[in-house]
Amino acid sequence: MEAPRPPLPPFDEHTAAQKVRAAEDAWNTRDPHRVSLAYTPDSVWRNRAEFFSGREAIVEFLTRKWNKELDYRLIKELWAFRDNRIAVRFAYEWHDDTGQWYRSYGNENWEFDEQGFMRRRIASINDLPIGEKDRKYHWTPGRRPDGHPSLSDLGL
Template sequence: MTDRPPLPPFTRETAAQKVRGAEDAWNMRDPERVALAYTEDSRWRNRAEFPVGRAQIVEFLKRKWNRELDYRLIKELWAFDNNRIAVRFAYEFHDDSGQWYRAYGNENWEFDAHGLMAVRHASINDMRIAESDRKYHWPLGPRPKDHPGLSDLGL
């Protein structure tokens, strides 16, 4: 099995690296690539869906990014301990009618010894926003290194 650094046990620095790596990957919106960060039998809770394993994760992400258009995400480390990381996040997207949303949430992650995520619990709330209230304007793809994070944006 190939390791996916950084590996647990996490330090503040390595936990922050893991969070930024996940953010960058999700902002690429490539389900197959994102799924490689999870164990073969990874268990998720995402809103009211409970994907298990990479194949279900890929299908979930395809549906998600077909619905959530122009998706841009920022994650922030909240806490960490040994092989667990807690994250808060906010992302912006619009639906096919052009209505913009900002989704706010928290995630709890648990990693195996190889640095793959075995468990992901996400709680998410959506809020309608006007296009003029958007805060994420970078080109599609990873957030630029100089773009403010959640705390800097007052989120």
């Protein structure tokens, strides 16, 4: 049995925001194995048009993703919450192997089990090609600095 992953549902505004930041921090490591541990062993995902379940599939998906989406940097923002569910909006910047930069915008719906593991993730994402001069995320790869503007602050 795995130890619980606080904060645990039911969420309030503070604990939902903590959960969102913890997810953002983990994804910004670009470590598929670390990220996968926040999900139940049988977690169900829809990411764009891909449907899969389980931690092994999550690791495979994220490995493929971050091999394509280079210099990935992500900001997530709490949109809504209730009981064991959280809705998030996000934007991330990355470039492909030709040097073309993108900002990907999306929304996620999350559902958690009683132990704080995400058992369902539904993500809708759109990619916008941008010029390098239009980038807004310039921190060193890894965790977004605490003082960095949020999506709302950036007008995204």
